[in-house]
Amino acid sequence: MASTLKLHGRIDFLVNNGGGQFSSPANMMSAKGWKAVIDTNLNGTFLCCREAYNAWMKDHGGVIVNIIADMWKGFPGMAHTGAARAAVDNLTKSLAIEWAHSGVRINSVAPGTIISKTAMENYKEYGPTLFKMSVPFSPAKRLGVPEEISPAVCFLLSPAANYITGATLKVDAGQSLYHSIWEIPEHDAWPEAPEGENTDVLREIMDKTKSKL
Numbered sequence: 001m002a003s004t005l006k007l008h009g010r011i012d013f014l015v016n017n018g019g020g021q022f023s024s025p026a027n028m029m030s031a032k033g034w035k036a037v038i039d040t041n042l043n044g045t046f047l048c049c050r051e052a053y054n055a056w057m058k059d060h061g062g063v064i065v066n067i068i069a070d071m072w073k074g075f076p077g078m079a080h081t082g083a084a085r086a087a088v089d090n091l092t093k094s095l096a097i098e099w100a101h102s103g104v105r106i107n108s109v110a111p112g113t114i115i116s117k118t119a120m121e122n123y124k125e126y127g128p129t130l131f132k133m134s135v136p137f138s139p140a141k142r143l144g145v146p147e148e149i150s151p152a153v154c155f156l157l158s159p160a161a162n163y164i165t166g167a168t169l170k171v172d173a174g175q176s177l178y179h180s181i182w183e184i185p186e187h188d189a190w191p192e193a194p195e196g197e198n199t200d201v202l203r204e205i206m207d208k209t210k211s212k213l
C-alpha cells in the first residue's frame with residue numbers, strides 16, 4: 001500500500017484476487033496446509049482491506065472487490081478454501097457497514113469454475129482432468145474464462161454500482177444452483193429412521209423399486 005501511494009498518490013480501488021488452494025479430502029489435510037490456505041485467502045484479504053482503509057480509504061473513500069468462490073453448497077474436496085471464502089463473504093458484509101461512513105463500498109464476486117492456463121497449471125498433471133470434469137456441472141455446459149469475470153469486477157468498481165455494497169455477485173452461469181461435483185458413494189452408514197408407519201412406507205417403496213431393478 002505504501003509503495004502504491006508513493007507511486008500514484010492515491011488508492012481508489014482494491015481487488016483481492018490473489019488466492020488459491022490444493023485439492024484434498026478434509027481428513028487428509030495437515031494443520032499446516034489448512035493454515036496456508038486460510039492465511040492466503042482469508043487473512044490476506046483482511047489485511048489488504050485493513051491496510052488500504054487505514055492508508056487511504058478511511059479519509060478519501062474507495063471501492064473494494066473480493067474474489068471468492070462457488071462454496072454455497074460447501075466445498076467438498078477443498079474444505080479449507082470453502083471455509084475461507086465463506087468467511088470473506090461475511091467479512092465483506094461487516095466492512096460494508098463499518099466503513100460506510102468513510103464512503104467505502106465493498107463487495108465480492110463469486111466465480112464458477114473458470115479456466116485459464118495459469119489456473120490449470122496449479123494442479124499439475126491433474127489440472128486438465130479437474131477442469132474438464134467440471135464441465136457437465138455448469139448449466140452453461142462449458143467453463144467460464146477470466147474475461148467473463150473481469151466485467152463484473154469493473155462494474156462493481158464503477159460508479160454504475162454506486163448504490164451497491166456488502167453484496168456478493170455470483171458469476172457462475174448458475175453453477176451454484178446446480179449439481180455438486182462431489183460423488184457420495186452408496187452406503188448404509190446413516191442412522192435408521194425411527195420405526196413407525198412412515199418408515200414402513202419408505203421400506204415398502206424401496207423394496208418395490210429394488211424388485212423392479
Ligand SMILES: CCCCCCCCC/C=C/C(=O)SCCNC(=O)CCNC(=O)[C@H](O)C(C)(C)COP(=O)(O)OP(=O)(O)OC[C@H]1O[C@@H](n2cnc3c(N)ncnc32)[C@H](O)[C@@H]1OP(=O)(O)O
Pocket residue numbers: 019020021022023024030032033034036037040076077078113114118119120122130131134181
Ligand atoms: C476436488 C474438488 C474438485 C472441484 C472442481 C474443480 C474446481 C476448481 C476451482 C478452481 C479454483 C481456483 O482457485 S483455480 C487456481 C487458483 N490458484 C491456486 O490454486 C494457487 C495455487 N496454490 C497456492 O497458491 C499455494 O500453494 C497455497 C495452497 C495457497 C499455499 O501457499 P503457500 O506458499 O503459503 O504454502 P506452501 O508452502 O505451498 O504449502 C504449505 C503447506 O500446504 C500443504 N500443501 C500445499 N500444496 C499441497 C498439495 N498439492 N497437496 C497437499 N498439501 C499441500 C502442505 O502441508 C504444505 O506444507 P509442506 O508439506 O511443508 O510443503
Ligand SMILES: NC(=O)C1=CN([C@@H]2O[C@H](COP(=O)(O)OP(=O)(O)OC[C@H]3O[C@@H](n4cnc5c(N)ncnc54)[C@H](OP(=O)(O)O)[C@@H]3O)[C@@H](O)[C@H]2O)C=CC1
Pocket residue numbers: 017018019020021040044067068069070110111112113114115116118119122146
Ligand atoms: N479459476 C477458478 O475456477 C476460480 C478461481 N477463483 C479464485 O480467483 C482468483 C484468481 O485465480 P485464477 O486467476 O483462476 O488462478 P491463478 O492461479 O492464475 O491466479 C492466482 C493468483 O493468486 C496469486 N497468489 C496465490 N497465492 C498467493 C499468495 N499467498 N500471496 C499473493 N498472491 C498469491 C498468484 O500469484 P503468483 O502467480 O505470483 O503465484 C496468482 O496471481 C484466486 O483467488 C482463485 O482462487 C475462485 C473461483 C474459481
